[in-house]
Amino acid sequence: MGSIRHLVLAKFKDEAAVEELLQGLQKLVSEIDVVKSFEWGEDVLKDERLGQGFTHAFLLTFGSAEDLATYIKHPSHVAFGKAFRAAIDKILAIDFPVVTNKISA
Amino acid sequence: MGSIRHLVLAKFKDEAAVEELLQGLQKLVSEIDVVKSFEWGEDVLKDERLGQGFTHAFLLTFGSAEDLATYIKHPSHVAFGKAFRAAIDKILAIDFPVVTNKISA
Numbered sequence: 674m675g676s677i678r679h680l681v682l683a684k685f686k687d688e689a690a691v692e693e694l695l696q697g698l699q700k701l702v703s704e705i706d707v708v709k710s711f712e713w714g715e716d717v718l719k720d721e722r723l724g725q726g727f728t729h730a731f732l733l734t735f736g737s738a739e740d741l742a743t744y745i746k747h748p749s750h751v752a753f754g755k756a757f758r759a760a761i762d763k764i765l766a767i768d769f770p771v772v773t774n775k776i777s778a
Numbered sequence: 779m780g781s782i783r784h785l786v787l788a789k790f791k792d793e794a795a796v797e798e799l800l801q802g803l804q805k806l807v808s809e810i811d812v813v814k815s816f817e818w819g820e821d822v823l824k825d826e827r828l829g830q831g832f833t834h835a836f837l838l839t840f841g842s843a844e845d846l847a848t849y850i851k852h853p854s855h856v857a858f859g860k861a862f863r864a865a866i867d868k869i870l871a872i873d874f875p876v877v878t879n880k881i882s883a
Contacts, residue, residue: 678819680835682872699879709882714783714874717843723871730785730874738822766828767787769819769835774804777814
């Protein structure tokens, strides 16, 4: 069945408490059942042109568009979103139904 | 062990042969062994501000930074990259070692 991914790229402000925000995000996704999986990472390519300054990627997976909508409007997400947005210089988000063309063990 | 993700966002030109490029990409990743997994999707959020016009996400997974480097410099990838870049309005790419905080079945 079609999973949908919620992809967020962020560039944090210099003074942002990134560690705290990451912990908040981990707590958030652990508490909201519709989040099927959560992974994130810090850019290592560091190509200013290609990466446009984004330093972090966050990838959340949901079982359906409805589940994603449930997450987006969840009061805990709304509250976290406020703190998150206050800490970032810029953000990019897209949602996409996953088409998988290759999986190796 | 630490997988690394190669994330590419693209906005294709209006006249681009997107279907053909997607097939070319599927062929490419199927032929290059170091690509552990490949998935992609088309943005459904369609939020001009949040998505900055990017319409497609491509997510490739590698077992190590060395494998990713092998892919990047593979002659088939270099050749495909030329066709790909000619077909896009803009591109964004970042690479990140995956930190997984939640996985559900």
